[in-house]
Amino acid sequence: MKHTNVKAVTIAVFTATFMAAIEGTIVSTAMPTIVSQLNGIELMNWIFSIFLLTSAVTVPIYGKLSDLYGRKLIFVIAALIFIIGSSLCGFAQNMEQLIIFRAIQGIGAGGILPSTMTIIADIYPFEKRARVIGFMGSAWGIAGVFGPLLGGFLVDQLSWHWIFFINVPVGIITIFLIWVYLKEDIHHARLPIDYLGAILFTTALLTLLFAFQRAGETFNWLEPLVLLLLFTSIILFVCFYFAEKKAPDPIIPFVLFKEPVVLIGNLISFFTSAFLIGLNVYVPMWAQGMLGYGATIAGFMLAPLSVAWITASFISGRWLNKLGTRRTVGIGSLLVIVGALILVLLPQKTPSISFYFVNLVIGFGFGVIFTTTTVTVQAAVSRDKTGVATASNALFRTVGQTIGVAVLGTIFNSILSTQFNAANDSGVTRKNLNLLISPKTATEVDTSLFEPIRNILYHGLNLVFLVMLLIGIISYICHFILPKMVANNKE
Template identity: 45%
Template sequence: MTKQRKLIVTIALFIATFMSAIEGTIVTTAMPTIISSLDGLSVMNWVFSIYLLMSAIMTPIYGKLADLKGRKIIFIIGILFFIIGSSLCGLSQSMEFLIFSRAIQGIGAGSILPLSLTIIADLYTAEERANIMGLNNAAWGIASIIAPLLGGMIVQYLNWHWIFLINVPIGIIVIGMVFFGLKENRNNFNSVGKLDIKGAALLMIFLLLFLYAFQLFGDQGFKAPVFLLLIISVIILLLFIRIEKVTENPIISPKLFNSKSVLIINCVTLCVSGFLTGIDVYTPMWLQTLNGSSATLSGLALAPMSIFWMVGSFLAGKLLSRLEVKKILLIGSSLLFVSTIIYSIYPISTPYFVFCIIGVLLGIGFGMSITTSAVAIQESVETKLVGSATSLNTLFRTLGQSIMVAIYGTVLNMSMNSEMTKYPQIHQEDLNRFMNVQEVHNVPTGILQSLRSIMYNGLHHIFITSVVIMLLSLVFLLLWKAKNTNKNEKNEK
């Protein structure tokens, strides 16, 4: 491939990342307004979780299809699903239809991250890859700065429906650039073999039941249906692993399950990604409800984290040639652990600028952790398993987000419901209006302080939960007797 075509494809991947970042940040910034507009606080978690659920289910399937049919066609199909889902989200007039549309959007989103990283691995050497991923995170950072401003302006001056419709022109541009820029030799993919239908079906059923169990947990708590779904999903997972061991062309190679380094890195990725969800969703909610910040300003508080995410990524790229993967991940996880401890002790009157300052630590920690995990996973396996390993790592990121959305939602609802029993004069409708900066002026002034107390109690418990999650990440790393993570590890048992 010529340098010009490589540049076009790389920019297209950056734009796709930009689109994903726009999606995540705009939705979290506008969520209080959406909840108030569609009266959907009780099912708020499903707007996030159905998107993550479908993305998680499709991620390994896209990865394997890309190995069979080529990166180009599968990536374009994924973007088309994303565009269709975004259009339907923009037309939503009810919470139920929005959730349905987010499911379609999630089907498309499952292709963006794993295939972008796989294409980067195809185009660049290991030495170049960390820097390219750093630039890719730069696209994420730029989007994360623009998205809160754009999302806030749309919510305040237009309509929240447009936060989804903005993805349509961006997606069309990405499709055009990849279609004309990426050239592949189809013969390289035709010889791979047939898709493992049994393995794909079992994996999809496992993910559906497992993640649905966590969504039920978020809605109902740990009751009999949740326990039953978890038991069934574990049985299906064991059956899936057994079948994959004897399948000629498995969806996920058994070698990946046998690698201790791959397992540890993926578990750390799960914890870090879950914590990231808490920061993205509940920081704007804190600032809008407790500080009275506008949607624009509350989203902009995430900008320092996004900017210094780039710094952390480039720092990880430099350190990968000098330090063991374990040490870099320990540095990144430690920064995140310190940050979430600070979050957990915030008083109700925490100034806006404090969130921005801690965002610097968060950004460096996330940049080092996520970038190091992605490169280390690709370098820990044989070349022919890079696509599968990348998809597996992406799957763990999505699993972490999906699981923690449910856990955080449960913690928030339980805490707020418990606190509301102290204020019998307050109703759910009051809480819905309080969460919308455009409606809060309609809330009687006599109950505003009580509503602030209820919200603070719920958000405070969210970040205490985050402390536990990041402590678990550090435990995984401290128990890991790591060797140098490189291609020689491919035979690790």
Template identity: 45%
Template sequence: MSKATNRSMVTIGLLAALFIGALDSTVVSTASPRIISSLGGLSLISWIFSIYTLTTCIATPIFGKLGDLFGRKSIFAIGLGVFVLGSIMCGFANSMTELIWYRAIQGIGAGALTPVTFTIVGDLYPGKERAKVQGLFSSVWSVAGLFGPLVGGYFVDYISWRWIFFINLPVGIIAILFIFIYFHESFEKKQKSIDYAGAITFTIGMTALLLALLTGGEEYAWGSPMIIGLFIVTIIFMFLFLRIEKRAVEPMLPLSLFHSRILSIPYVLGFSTRWMVMGVTVYCALWIQDVFGYSATSAGLALMPMSIAWPVASTLAGRWMYKVGAKLLIVLGSALVLGGSLWLALMHAQSSYGVIVGSLILIGLGMGFIVTPSLVVIQGAVGFQMRSVATSTNTLMNSLGQTISVAVFGMVFNAIVTTGTASQLASGIHYVFILMFAVSVLNLIIALFLPSSQQLFNAIREHEAPKGNPPQGQPSAQPALERS
């Protein structure tokens, strides 16, 4: 490197970028009633969320691989630039259809924010420092969950709903400037082999899958020709994608990432734990309002303990990981999530408000103890030239867990709730909680199959990069246990 990277300033820029990406998912929900009154298109409102999810999921692994091929700095800047551009376009939308298309552009940019941000953090901070800083970054989502409704409510009530999008411009500019000025990386310029065929087949297959999950049971019946056709397209193109990835020189999603338990188990945990997060976010609020009879404000307050417990546990996990072991923390977190899910599954209409609060604290603590060590292990167990795609794969698994869980929970809930009576609502939500508990049991069993903490740390030490910004152009490294 010709210049030294200022880690503190880069970290501030990354935090700013990650925060606006995390904030976006909460402030839009708060502003949706005002958006409907301004633009109309009530029947299309769900698509401003669905299209964002769809394009983000598709773009995430593509940006992850591009970050390994062309450097983190340029790909981060492109992704953040697309996100800010999409935000500005959303702010100027004159119809719901326009807003949906602009949200699609915004979602493409968001596909780079999380994975490339966490990858740069993984590059800059080695060993114990990485664990502590990743704990801080993991807490950004919880902080955004706390402040999102407040920020969105303020803009909607006192300025305009359009400013929930415009606010991303100044913050995005600050983030890009900090990265360009203070982040310096060297990159070996050589001919790159881009996996176009893999990107195309993945995009088609994932689009079909997500469209089926996002529209099934609502716009189309699960047994309709449309949904069945989408699932058939998914199977065909994902099969082609896997065949292409086996032969590609630089596969978009290296299948070797799933050959080692060091990586495959954290990926599966990332998928399964998101079921609890989505179940809590959607159905606990519904239970508090429709079963307990409390206000929407009370429902929001009940969710706050999880948003506080999560970053607390993430920070502690980053500090304790190298003392007590990554596996112990992940298993402990899985046990806490199981305990919180069991508490919810045993809840009934006469239970107290405190039961939900207590269960959410347990789940929040558990998620913090799972997420941070898992991310540190994933980034540490691969070489520099695979760190970006390994991180983006984790983000993709999280997104798939959220999307698929919402579809499954919705099927269970709608199969029971047919008339909307209080007793049916309670029964439908109760069965969702039982399913959450079943997934949490499976989650704990999976966590127990992690390699020992010593094996995890050996893999991290084997691939540990020099302090600061590591040199680019290293040969691609495979997961440690795969070779051993």
């Protein structure tokens, strides 16, 4: 059998990680412009939520399939779907089309992150893995700098549609490298795929998301429909649990969570990811809505996040060996809390330089947390369970973002509606807010309305940052339950 070209595959995995990273930096930066042009700030959550939802429900399926049929085939299929979805998003002409096409894009994205991390676990030993994952983190740093530049240029000079087309050539290159240079020898038994579990899990998550979205629209968590959706999602999750217990080869083997590091590590990833999506969505909103910057500058304000993430990814590998899992994750969690506290205390007239510093601090915390939890979750299981364990970590991260953007969006929309209803000036409306958050359309708003509208936006953003602080505190509390040290992969 031919051997894997480790260098070429590492480049391919790096490229795939870059593709996922640049998707986040470009879309987050362009979102104010998109919702402004399509007049859909109330639907903004769905552009993120539907992508994250379809990613979340497909992650465990991809993870299981990669254990059964190999990383190469599953990665290529996922990347092809992602490319098709990205192309369709580029051709979207209204909010509804964009949401549908983002769902397709998410189905592909659900297989990229867990596949790349599992490939790293396959071709590198434990002692080198943290360092390599740190190298993977540099893809986020490059995307953090290059993404806003490219995205800002495309949005400001051409059209936001072009931000999705950038994924096509990058995706094709990645598929070529993986297909040619990754060699596998699959000997796992072909057990029946857990279709019932996949359907129950998908339906339960979708029902839960609809409940959050409905509550965000009506601003009434006690509405009968919202309560019914929440109750139904709980019943479906319970049914999913029992279905997995009986399945010959479950999508999510709950036996994994008997390992404390897998369960708690994934919970920390869940809460930290909810925090991350809030930062990616609402910092550009502040930059463009409060400060009046274009998409390029808004993206640059997120760049320190990625640069610090790289540095922390490399350092956390050393900390993990010297300090252990608990202390390493604790340091990262404290940094996230410090950054969140600063965000909460920011006054309305805060200059942009403050956000560069905050994102630097929080980015360092993210790099420590995500690198450590990924490596330790992989190390806590046997090699034949690496794919599904990695997928479980990616699943918790994606579900964390899915629920996080829904909860934060609900809170944000609720406070905006309360503020708009209390406004006496008829010009202080949600429509004018849609126009104000993009420099391209801000000129259509009477300058006398800038201040009162920004006051309302500030209240919404401040409350979102406060909730993010609470999420960071919960994540920090969870780290105390982690084991101090984690052993190498079990055979």
